[in-house]
Amino acid sequence: MKHIPMAGLSEMQRYWLITGSVGPRPIALVTSLAPDGLCNAAPFSAFNYMGEDPPLFAIAVVRYGEESHRLGEEKDTLANIRRREEFVVNMVDESIVDKAVQCGSDFPAHVSEAEAVGLTLEPSTTVLVPRIAEAPISWECRLFRMLDISAQRAIVFGEIVAMNFRDDLLDEERLRVNVDRFFPVGRLGGPHYCSTSERRRIPVPTYLATAGKPRE
Numbered sequence: 682m683k684h685i686p687m688a689g690l691s692e693m694q695r696y697w698l699i700t701g702s703v704g705p706r707p708i709a710l711v712t713s714l715a716p717d718g719l720c721n722a723a724p725f726s727a728f729n730y731m732g733e734d735p736p737l738f739a740i741a742v743v744r745y746g747e748e749s750h751r752l753g754e755e756k757d758t759l760a761n762i763r764r765r766e767e768f769v770v771n772m773v774d775e776s777i778v779d780k781a782v783q784c785g786s787d788f789p790a791h792v793s794e795a796e797a798v799g800l801t802l803e804p805s806t807t808v809l810v811p812r813i814a815e816a817p818i819s820w821e822c823r824l825f826r827m828l829d830i831s832a833q834r835a836i837v838f839g840e841i842v843a844m845n846f847r848d849d850l851l852d853e854e855r856l857r858v859n860v861d862r863f864f865p866v867g868r869l870g871g872p873h874y875c876s877t878s879e880r881r882r883i884p885v886p887t888y889l890a891t892a893g894k895p896r897e
């Protein structure tokens with residue numbers, strides 16, 4: 682084993698080691714509204730679910746870095762969420778991953794990424810922010826809390842107000858997602874992605890069969 686202490690590493694060295702180790706990560710294609718009503722769309726893979734009551738998730742957003750002509754600027758998504766306190770998380774599957782990644786280019790604030798890459802915007806039901814019509818699942822969300830970790834990074838805690846499912850993805854009777862039909866794409870380190878087409882079912886055994894009710 683190679684042992685690498687974090688102290689003394691540059692931010693980018695840590696970035697590559699951390700993001701190369703935590704994967705596959707789900708991708709949230711976040712739509713948000715600018716003050717002039719323009720709809721912004723950007724992908725985020727520092728993203729995961731955090732709870733049910735309230736229905737929470739978190740997304741980490743960092744300022745634009747050296748790779749961008751917008752070096753040091755706050756990302757449009759973050760500025761929009763700060764102002765309007767509502768947004769939509771559109772899940773990224775095989776059918777939209779290429780376009781979702783293109784949305785991650787450093788478009789100027791006045792450009793609508795969805796339009797630029799050919800994704801369709803559709804009105805949401807409970808928030809004013811549109812959702813991506815091609816997304817298999819989307820969450821209509823409100824800002825729960827914003828944690829400014831440093832001058833560079835903020836963590837957005839979002840609360841899910843309502844969810845939209847492509848018809849075949851929802852088992853309405855059991856109120857479950859038909860996971861066999863949902864093919865989210867996972868992000869690995871850098872520009873590497875993986876598909877979720879190979880599946881295995883591994884139920885967790887109950888230690889004391891007389892006391893525990895297994896989750897099925």
Ligand SMILES: Cc1cc2nc3c(=O)[nH]c(=O)nc-3n(C[C@H](O)[C@H](O)[C@H](O)COP(=O)(O)O)c2cc1C
Pocket residue numbers: 708721722723724725726727728741742743744755756757758759781782783784785786787788868
């Ligand atoms: C798949 C993917 C995942 C990304 N994840 C993040 C992330 O978690 N946090 C972040 O700050 N930027 C992330 N980015 C970069 C942003 O998407 C990119 O900076 C984008 O231009 C931000 O757009 P905005 O200014 O419209 O918000 C990611 C990019 C890609 C392609």
